[in-house]
Amino acid sequence: MIKRELGVFLTVGSLTVLFDFLTYRGLVWTGWFSVDIAKALGFLTGTLFAYFANRIWTFGHLEHAPGSVWRFALLYTITLSANVLVNAGCLALFSAISIAIQAAFLIATGVSAALNFLGMKLFVFKAIPLSEKS
Template sequence: MIRRELAIFLVVGSLTVLVDFLSYRGMVRFGLIDVDIAKGISFILGTAFAYFANRLWTFGRTNHASGTAWRFIALYACTLAANVAVNAAILHVASTFAVQLAFLVATGISASLNFIGMKWFVFRARSITELQ
């Protein structure tokens, strides 16, 4: 089960980046809004896509469970902080020539934390007593 979820999570993550990128590029290309605002909106669109795709497809939660959206937001805020911190730490230790390495390691760690957090915190299976 966890292998299937992990595989779908990786597909959803890739699609999330695509949603972010395409919406950002579309807004910028057509001059709809300022570049910085476009990036913020595209990130939010990608995050919303990630929430619903992971809830419905990766973890199979078709019914809305109370608190999942807030747990998802809290998880994403924490993993964003972890991503930035790991990136900065690697750049500090390995110097600026390692930008790509720092990005990849930081992304890998935050993606791993996102999966773990979604599996056991955001979209966790609820016990029978919680359902009553």
Template sequence: MIKRELAVFLVVGSLTVLIDFLTYRGLVWTEWMTVDQAKAVGFLTGTLFAYFANKVWTFGHQDHAPGSVWRFVLLYAITLGANVLVNAGCLALLSTLSIAVPVAFLIATGVSAVLNFLGMKLFVFKTSNLTEKS
């Protein structure tokens, strides 16, 4: 079960990044918003997709789990903080390397992805409140 959830989680994560990027680029290209506004809307659009896709597809919850939205928001706030801190720490440790930025980005993204998966499985969409559907 966890292998399937992890595989679907990775697909959902990839689609989330794609939705964020395409929304951001589309809004900038059409000049409907400033770059910063477009980035915020892209991120929020991806986040909404991630919530519903992970709820239904990754963890199989068709019914509403009371409090899951707030747990999701809390989890994303925590993992955003972890992502920024890990990125900053890696940049400090690797500052002499020419590949510091992409390596720090990948490590920070990996850490936040692991934390997001565990947080969604054990905290946001925990199966103790709902009957798990396969």
């Protein structure tokens, strides 16, 4: 079961990253926001999609589970912070290379993706024992 969940999570994650990246790059390109704010907005763009796609498709929760929204919001607050901090740290570390933005984005995304999967599996959409379903 975890192999299927991980495979679907990676697909959902890929789509979420696409939303994130396009928003981030678009906002940086327009100059409307600082890099950090653009990164945060890009991350948040995929959040709604990620919640519903992971809830229904990845973890099979067709109905709303009480508490899942606040747990998801807490998890995403934590992983958003990690994502933005890792991105900023990598930008500082890689400032001399031409692909600093791309490298920082990929590393920040990898860190937050790993945290998100574990958090969703173990905290947000954890399996409900049969004894609690009735």
